[in-house]
Amino acid sequence: MSTRRHVLVGGGVAAAATATHLRKHGFDGEIVLVGDEPQPPYERPPLSKDFLLGTTEFEEFQVRPPAWYDEQSVDLRVGIRVTAIDVPGRSVTLSTGERLGYDGLVLATGVRPRRLPGFDGDRVHYLRTAADSQRLRAQLAESERVVVIGAGFIGCEVAAAAVGLGKQVTIFDPAPTPLARVLGATIGSVMTGIHRSRGVQIRAGEYISELRHTGDGMLLTSNLGHRVECDLVVVGIGCEPNVELAAEAGLATDGGIVVDEYGRTSAPDIYAAGDVAAQYHPVYGRTIRVEHHDNALRQGANVALNLTGSAEPFAEAHWFWSDQYEHSLQSVGRPADLEDLVIRGSLEDHDFSAFSLVDGRIQAVISLNRPRDVLEVRRMLFAPHEVTAEQLRDESVPLKRLIPRSPWATARA
Numbered sequence: 133m134s135t136r137r138h139v140l141v142g143g144g145v146a147a148a149a150t151a152t153h154l155r156k157h158g159f160d161g162e163i164v165l166v167g168d169e170p171q172p173p174y175e176r177p178p179l180s181k182d183f184l185l186g187t188t189e190f191e192e193f194q195v196r197p198p199a200w201y202d203e204q205s206v207d208l209r210v211g212i213r214v215t216a217i218d219v220p221g222r223s224v225t226l227s228t229g230e231r232l233g234y235d236g237l238v239l240a241t242g243v244r245p246r247r248l249p250g251f252d253g254d255r256v257h258y259l260r261t262a263a264d265s266q267r268l269r270a271q272l273a274e275s276e277r278v279v280v281i282g283a284g285f286i287g288c289e290v291a292a293a294a295v296g297l298g299k300q301v302t303i304f305d306p307a308p309t310p311l312a313r314v315l316g317a318t319i320g321s322v323m324t325g326i327h328r329s330r331g332v333q334i335r336a337g338e339y340i341s342e343l344r345h346t347g348d349g350m351l352l353t354s355n356l357g358h359r360v361e362c363d364l365v366v367v368g369i370g371c372e373p374n375v376e377l378a379a380e381a382g383l384a385t386d387g388g389i390v391v392d393e394y395g396r397t398s399a400p401d402i403y404a405a406g407d408v409a410a411q412y413h414p415v416y417g418r419t420i421r422v423e424h425h426d427n428a429l430r431q432g433a434n435v436a437l438n439l440t441g442s443a444e445p446f447a448e449a450h451w452f453w454s455d456q457y458e459h460s461l462q463s464v465g466r467p468a469d470l471e472d473l474v475i476r477g478s479l480e481d482h483d484f485s486a487f488s489l490v491d492g493r494i495q496a497v498i499s500l501n502r503p504r505d506v507l508e509v510r511r512m513l514f515a516p517h518e519v520t521a522e523q524l525r526d527e528s529v530p531l532k533r534l535i536p537r538s539p540w541a542t543a544r545a
């Protein structure tokens with residue numbers, strides 16, 4: 133048995149994946165996983181979907197059952213923060229005052245919701261943790277008028293859940309088309325139409341500039357001078373990476389903890405993974421930070437591989453999904469131009485895949501209710517291929533006949 137100790141900071145899916153894969157790759161030394169939330173690692177996607185609707189229980193989306201940590205000899209420390217890293221001394225300090233030496237250290241500290249100054253109080257919600265979701269769920273039960281500030285994924289998912297619970301929902305977003313920043317105007321418009329058809333009021337190009345608490349709710353004023361009364365506000369205006377621990381220890385940060393393609397930070401034997409990691413991607417040739425579940429899992433797994441003696445670059449295609457009402461939105465890759473997409477299928481019927489195509493190569497696909505297309509593209513995205521817009525539009529030819537699979541990518545899919 134090895135006497136080495138790896139310390140994993142952050143109790144999210146990235147840290148949990150590192151622990152899992154360290155054992156898979158035969159690491160038999162000590163693993164200490166330190167997370168500041170009270171629960172063992174869990175998946176966050178249900179927090180704005182099923183869990184908010186009350187159709188799934190917390191136990192169903194824990195990354196591992198609690199007994200797993202004992203079975204795998206993973207020393208799980210929940211409700212504890214890592215407060216400092218001593219890089220030369222190769223140790224971390226915990227909020228309990230304990231100092232822990234490490235041979236390898238993984239920073240998977242995730243992100244936190246960006247806050248709107250002055251937008252606080254009992255009935256104003258930011259959503260990141262199970263506790264946030266539980267509190268929101270409880271208050272939704274006794275609210276009628278819900279305002280969502282920010283039409284990103286979380287805002288739109290919360291709006292869909294609130295509609296599912298029979299609430300009146302208004303979304304404010306300063307952009308002319310909600311979700312356009314991540315999906316482009318065409319698909320953003322489709323999603324806007326879906327929300328409107330469910331009765332959501334979408335106030336695009338308008339934002340809330342003032343919030344006042346009243347006796348029985350809140351009074352919001354928009355930049356256009358419109359006033360809206362509501363019982364509950366959810367703010368979903370993006371996130372900020374939790375880089376402070378790394379920055380205070382002198383590690384390079386730049387909109388995330390900077391890591392190379394192997395997940396290594398600027399300090400020896402310290403890695404970063406998940407939402408907090410700004411990683412050099414060898415295929416794209418640049419540093420990218422991604423806030424998606426699958427990426428966090430895979431980066432966590434990759435770091436474990438590299439901690440156990442491999443030197444494997446992380447070169448995965450980025451994949452994500454968002455569920456709103458009965459619709460499943462998925463995407464893989466990085467679109468070159470969100471306003472120049474080749475549509476296969478029907479926007480009107482909410483049944484399509486939109487391809488970003490450059491010089492015969494697919495850069496990305498965004499699909500609504502076509503998960504198989506995303507799977508096909510994911511398998512071949514980085515393999516050599518050449519397709520035309522006409523071929524992609526022609527539904528009589530199955531996608532898998534158009535594009536060869538990469539054995540390399542299939543092994544990882």
Ligand SMILES: Cc1cc2nc3c(=O)[nH]c(=O)nc-3n(C[C@H](O)[C@H](O)[C@H](O)COP(=O)(O)OP(=O)(O)OC[C@H]3O[C@@H](n4cnc5c(N)ncnc54)[C@H](O)[C@@H]3O)c2cc1C
Pocket residue numbers: 141142143144145146147166167168169175176177178179180212213214215240241242243259260261286374377405406407408422423424425426428451452453454455
């Ligand atoms: C409501 C919601 C819905 C989502 N839905 C989707 C979806 O549908 N599809 C999708 O692809 N992605 C979704 N995501 C994003 C996905 O959940 C994240 O990408 C993923 O959780 C990132 O995992 P992580 O381990 O990197 O970080 P996190 O999950 O943020 O975990 C980091 C943990 O580290 C803790 N921590 C921070 N600093 C310290 C410290 N110093 N000491 C100890 N602990 C510390 C944090 O409190 C946190 O518990 C959603 C996220 C949210 C919030």
